[in-house]
Amino acid sequence: MKRTWYHRMLLSYLPIYLFISSVIILMTFLMISRMSQKEAENANRMFVEQQVEAVDRSLRAIDNMLIKELQFDDVIIKFFKNVNDPTFLLSYSVSEKINQLRSSDPLIDSIYLYRFSDRMVMTPNMLIPSDRFGDREFADGMRDNRSYYTLSEQRRYAEFPDQSNPVEVVSIVRQYPLLGEREGLLVVNVSLQKLQRWLEETAGSDRSYFYIQDKDGHKMAGINRSAGSSKGTEMSRVPSGYTGWIFIGGVLDGHLFQFASVLTYIWLICGFIIVGFLWIMFVTRRNYKPIETILDRIHHYSSQKSSKLTLEKDEFKFIDQALEALIERSQTYQKLHEEDMDIRRRQLFHDLTEGSRIMDREAWTAEASANRLPPGFGQTGFAIFEIDRYAAWTQAYNPKDQYLLKFVLSSVVKETADGRQAGVWSEWIANHRLAVVYFLQETGGETELHSLAEQVRGWVEGNLDFTVTVGLCANTGTIADLPDLRDEAVDALSYKGSVGINKVLLPPYRGGQGEPYKHLQNIRSFTQSFRLQEPKWKEQFTSMFEEIRQDLLNREEHVNLMNFLVYQLNKETSALSAEIVEKWSTVYLPRVSEAIEQYDLMEELQPRLRELFEGLEAEIQALRENRSNSVLARNIRRYIEQNHSNPDLSLNHLCDEFDLNGKYISRMFKEEFGEKLVDYMVHVRIEKSKELLTRTSLSVQEVAQSVGYLHDISFIRAFKKVVGQTPGEYRKQ
Template identity: 35%
Template sequence: MNNNWFRRLLLSYLPVFFIVTTILFIIFFQVFNEQNRKEALKANEFLASQVMQYLDNSLRSIDFKVLREILTNPNLKDYFTANGSNDVYAGMLAVEVIDELKIDFPLIDSIYLVRYKDDTVFSNGKAVPIADFPDEPFIEESRLTNAQKWVGGRTYSPFPAPAQTAEQVITLVRSVGSGTGLLVVNVDLHTLQKSIKQMYDPEFTFVNVFNRSGESLWERNPQDRTNAGRASGEVFSEFTSGYSGWKVETGLTNGKIVKFALKFYHIWFAFAVAVVLIGVMWVIYVTRRNYKPIEQIVTLIQTVASQKPSGAGPAKENEFRFIQNTLERMIDQTRQYQEEYEENLLLQKKYFFQELLEGTREFTDGDLKAEMEKYGLPKLDDRWLVLAVEIDRYPQFALDYHEQDQSLLKFVLSSILQESARLEGTEVWAEWMSDRRLYAILWLPGSVLPEEVEHKVLSGYLEKVGQYLNFTVTIGTGRGAADLRGLRSSMKEAARALEYKAVLGLNRMIPYGALPDSKNDVYEFMKTISLLVQAMRLSDEAWEQHFDRLFEQITASLLSRQEMMNTIQLLFQHYKREFAELPREYQELWAALFGNLLNQLEAWETVDDLRLLCWEAFRELAEQMQTLRCARKHRTHILQIRKYVEENYNNPELSLNYLSDIFDINPKYLSKLFKDEVGEKFVDLLISHRIDKAKQLMQETNKSIQEISEEVGYTNYNSFNRAFKNVVGVAPSDYRKAI
């Protein structure tokens, strides 16, 4: 292919590209530097104010704390008024004050107390004469000047040289009492500088602190303090403390270089504009000269694709877009075809796997060999076996993971199985035949025992699944096969082996050849089921013992999952037959429980799961049957009680407590049952009967109202009068007059 067009475009645009990008870079650099300078000024002002504020707050807090201790702490006063240096207790109290100050303020390096009374210095837990103390010149100077302030930048050592290297400190001197002594606090300059350095990056920014004399606190050599830091960069901002009188200077370490570069900002900008204009004109010229080949390409594409342009204008204005769209369509069609081909290939491979194991299609040797080569599978010319991998607790697995995550985890399970087989020098072909079950064909090399290969591959597989995943699997394996018929039998055996995980447990390998012999004693099951159903029908608590006995028999019999389900179905049939002879309410209870339990029986995996499901359902059934029997019994009592009230309404002692003693029912429970069954309260029913009888006596006899009152059960006439008026609406005397 002739690349002349490519070289022409490359040589035409590269010079312009280099020039334009270079100028843009320079412009960006200048603009960036100018912006950085403005931001640097603001940042340095803020940094200087923060440093000054930090210094003032730190020193002021120490000063305030020291002053408060001097004025208010009795232990400190006791030390300065103690009689001589032998007062050990006063010294101990003074140590507590010093330690408390050091704990409250980590910046404090050392504290010592000067007592004029006996000219001693208390430092590091002991008292020494002032003359023997290394800081004696400073003490004498402070004593003469009576200074109470921060002293910036000096050398201090609590022990005579060379016992300890002298340190650079700043010192606070405070007079105690009326000339009784001094309290001297030394702040380590190194620690203070270290705290301040956390506020900025020393590679780009410097911070200098100067005392009242203009000396730098950071430099050890006094001759270099005046110009410390200034030679390294330009000072951008400075602040002077109103508290200590110290000055803080901040700036950039390369400020002079930036300042020099910014002077040429306008020259660079004008030069960049001129070069850009020249580059634009050059691009226009070259584009016009090289336009013709583009037009030829567009014409060729239109001819090959049999497309007719809608007009000459759009085709000339959008040549590159036209070429791009054409290429994109071609790429999309190719990609779509490739994806469809790969997807169809995967589906065909899975379908071939099903045909191979389920026996829905017969294969000749030639057909089988061709299909295996088509999908890149090993030849079936050795021995093989089928294994079935089932995800344990699949309903919980579906709840814990999103659908996409489930697909990914299933792919991981398949990949781990293939990797485990390769590590043992063999191959495996695995396909997901259902949501929870993966079937696989494992090749067995002829030189190794099948059981040995099977154990190594699957034990390593279970170990990796347990190590990398948050769930487990159970594997059922069939026996080895040497032909297609044996392979299909091996699949059925693997599925059969998984049926026994209900009794053998989860997260394990279950070979078909090692399955236990089931001891399905139908007679014993029938006997236990009959006793269980009879006890449940009679609400006998012994049903729980029969229930436990039934599941002990199921577990001891080593039944498969299907056999367990057959046993449970037999139990359900007995229940249905027994409940058919009970009243309708009991049949409805069983129907509701059976429908709910039947839906849940699809999800159990082990015999313990099955036992728990049935136990909860049967316990609920027993409780509801007991409640129903109690309700029916109490309903009979209520009818008897109502009849008793109607016959003995004239008894003055008739009440809920009276009835509860007769019928042996709790008064409160009796009141509730009465309201639920009769529809009205006991008191209302009693009053209604008494008033009806009183009205009848008024109409049919000439007895006095007092006599009628006593005859219907009221010993107090006022109570009868009030009750009659509340029910009838008029007094008894007015009622008799009206009839």
Template identity: 30%
Template sequence: MKLNNNYIMRMLVSYLPILCITISVLIFIFFSIINQFNVRNAIQANKLTAEYITNMVDSSLKNISIDVQKMAETGGDLERFLETTSDRALNFEASNQLSNLMVRYGLIDSVYLYRVQDGHVLDQSTIRPLDQFPDRSFVRFSLDQAYTGVWSSPRVREMTAQGSPAQVRVTSLGFKIPRDTGSLGYLMVNVKISSLSGFIGQMIDHTITDAQLYDAKGNSFFHAGQTAPSKNRLSADVVSDYTGWTYRISIKGGQLLDFLFHGSTLWVLLGLCAIILAIGSMFYVTRRNYKPIESILHRIDRFSSIIKTEPKEKDNEFAFIDQAIERLITNNMAFQEQQQEHMVIRRQQFLQMLLKGEYKEDQAAWEQEWQHFGLSAGHFMVALLELDQYVQFGLKYSPSDQSLFKFIVSSVAQETAEQNGLKVIVEWIAKNQLVILLIAEEGMALEHQLLHLSEQIRAWVEGHLDFTVTIGIGTPADDEASIARSFEDAEAAVSRKVSVGVNQIIDALEVKGNPDREWFDYLKMIRTIVRQLRMSDGGWPQELSRLFHEMTVHRMRKDDVDRLVHYFIFHLEYELGGALPEAMKPWQQEVKPRLAAAAEQSDTLGQVEQDFLGTLTKLATQIEELSQNRRHNALMREIRDYVAEQYLDPNLSLTILSERFQISPKYLSQLFKESIGQNFSDFLIGLRIEYAKRLLRESDVTVQQISEMLGYANPTSFIRVFKKIVGLSPGQYRESEMKSAERIEE
């Protein structure tokens, strides 16, 4: 083994560096080529961005220029201000116009108006002589220019801030009034460079893009004293037709990108060199590592030649060693098979003891088994995998195929756990149930690990096999004694697939906090369905749907569903035997076996409901046909319909019915009992209580108003009757229905 390990290490040391270097170079080349495409796209995007910024800035500056030209037109208020030297109203009105211009355009830093007549300058706040105006040097410079109406290069505007002189960088636009001579005055607008920078900055992403602005002479707007550097190949320049300024958009880190962008030939050559070097190195290393194998082959060939030349000599050392090794291998294989069978049985017994918590009776034996399987005490969690639609699974596949599929599922579970670095015990404990016991040193994230593992197993089975599985997740266990509790929780979780659905992961923590509905509510619903079915009332399918909906919403376990379904079958058989004995023959021969088979063979409530609905629909047709053959059936249906319409009448009684339908009260009461299964008073009270329940569920009518509507003189009497029939007071019933509706919405 030592020699073998050294040889393996030498092989790895020989090949791995070549493989790693080659793959690294190729990966780097691949990403460099991909980066070239990205840079090309970025250059095109920069070009579009520069054009967009140019259009937006030019549009804003043009709008400012147009409005300033309108203000400077002769005949306006500014002309009257320039012609009159001592009118405060005109001064205020002209200053207001300048302020409104600044309000309309946020880019404008300041606006002022120079009056030639007396040499005064008006801005947004005051009028003063030109000699006292901070920016007087630029005003005098502009007056000497022959052509105005052009945005200037970036300049420094002198100003006074809080009583102290200050400077701010702006670009200016001036118009003579009138335009041809400027004999009346000069209107000047200043746009702050920082505002212009902020306006442009809103249109780019500063983390990856840089934007610069230069005037016609190459002076930078955003960096005083700097001129435009030479154009980078990764930047985009757009010259404005309006201002003559140059807008430059470039990518940050451009030097590295430029190198990557223009090194395509280098990358191709480097890739070819890496491949040639890898091929040559592989040949060299392979040849060098093959020498020991070649030496062994020569020795085997030499011994083979000796044996061929002496065929009759059987007692040589090689034959003896060969026979000894053959016997050793044969015996070892037989022993391994026997040991493997023993280990499987021992493992199953160990797991059964672990899940049932029976190891406490023999603690020493338990410790021995625990150490034997190489498991260390720590934190545990149980998952229970169950084959869905096992009846169909057993009918579809032969026993050998079933065993093969079970082996595949357990192998997938084991291998998936190993790939995730998890330690698990996987065993089939029943014909359709596989236990997955997760063992970890740390208790943190134990549930997340098991949920992730279970979802991988479920998805693999769904994607590769013709059947599905549902997995129940137990609760974490901090010691060996708690494993049985975790297993019970996993069993309870997987049993709820009848209401939750198949092919799912069901966590015990999710269903634990969802208590089952009170049993008497379900039993009352079942009795209602059976009574409506026996009486040929067409509302029983809706009540049946409501029953299964409630069981689904409350995620009932398989055992609880089976109990309710069998109670449904028992109660229906009891009612039919008492009211319709002639219906018992089809019930025993067809209906009851179908209902029982549906309850046992269906994995979900949806399947049970579908099978029940189809079978009971046929039974309802048979009951209706039998009922129609009974004496006074038409009369009793008419009476029942009349009572269903007039049940809110407080004067309704057997006497009134006997007078209306010309039948004695005593015989009418007997017919009620035979046809409906209830006496008249109970039937009438049942209708009124059902109406009251509907009002409590669907309206805000008070209990007192409901009692008056039902003809009760005292609300206390109504509450007592309601509680006796329903089991809850009207207020409690309304509150429970509201909570149930909220849970359904959630």
């Protein structure tokens, strides 16, 4: 008997053996090559670190020389101190000193002194005003820089404005004196060309490259620095803690790992040998056909049912193709069926809860059976689970995690109901709201519904990183009652902003005691005070929100009040300067609108809005302080507030008091505070009279005299015009 199978298996194992042996040999050579490369990298890094130390040491020596000269050299000190001594001898001495300093270090290209008091610049060649100096822009920039020491970026230096060949330098700048009030600068320009020659003389090589790179990635100097990724291999990158420059070193290609390159060619040949053995293995596999019968049956079936499956040369590919086609078709049918059922079930949910379709028990039983819903029940309840702080929730989780967490919430609702022998039907009616229909027992439905909702709420709080607030219907009913049950749950959930989050809410929450319109006057008063930048606006803001929270208002009423607040702020700020209006409309109005749109609780909205209003207040104050007449306008306003009880207080009185023209005062006050001067006088007097009417027992005539009105008739008329009611009516209220 021939050993056919033995030889075939042996022929199959032989390529594997050769392949593994080749890999082991290759890994050995690669390890040796890697060790050599590591040693080369260490040597190159030591070389680069030496260059870093040498460059830093040279620059530090120059800086130390500057410090010494600025402290002890009489010529330099005399140049900065004796501004009124323009003698030729002093200029010559300073010029000689500069030349002496320049020759003290081979890297220095040029040095100049800049005196702030008369804006004169002393170079090695001349004493000139700064406006005729070629490096004027840099010197003036350093004058505005408050730093005691500066090492500039790579730049071009020219002593004369029309100089055709500026020098590439970096500048070391020290102020004079070293500490205290700045009187001038000493600027030393280090030539990058000299630095280049110095590096070539001290560290030149035809096998490696080395260059210095500034913070922005620009090459400054180096050895063979034109070598890039195509000509050299980078091996070291060392930052300088003193200059902030990056020192980069490597080796030029053609000198690196030549031995490894030879190995590459050798193993390329080995690769072709391995491919040959793989081909032998492939041929051997083709001779093996133990499932020929199965192939024939699949081909026979596919020729009758479909033209997609054709007998391939590779019989395993043919089998795989047939199985994939079968699985894909089955999954497609299943997916279409599930999607169709989801759409029909979602549409049915919408129709029943919106009241566009009414069913009796018999019709529901048939529909429930077709849509995999509980067919029989005693009572029906409705709940809406809303994700708290949804805007922050969407920022915290990506779409995939959001989908997963929503699935978890739906599953918890179902599993909780299954544990109580209650049916459940849930659908997402909004991105942050899960509506749930509960199918309960005949009795005790309301208690059971509240218990189920509370159990889900508690589980989410204890096991997930977010919370939910639940709106429940007050009563249970039948399928036909779902629209009313839904309205009750939505109404209960609308009071979330007043009652709080992470709770189970049941209607009704308000019995008519909450009246949103009574807060409109508080909003008007707050916005007027904010426009006038009165200190009491913060107190009014806090009081306004406290009164709103005391009333159990729903979200729609909260949003309407906040929109009225935005409307009033738009109205009040429109009377201010164009700069303030632009700042409000482009920066703060979108943020306020976003906060109103995304809030969950009024107690969270209040600090957010206060933070925005305080920021706007700071912007307004900064804009006003930049105006020349801002201080005068505030003084006039303060004078009115302090002398409102003076009957003679008028525009003419203010003209005499401040020795200004009446039209100028009125226009300036209007531009500064957005309100006419006369209207502001009346506003101050009426506000003060309100305090007296509510906090004292003074008569109306006495109150009128206390706020600057000689005749109580004039006071009553002005009070009613502003407040909308007489002083007596206001006191009774």
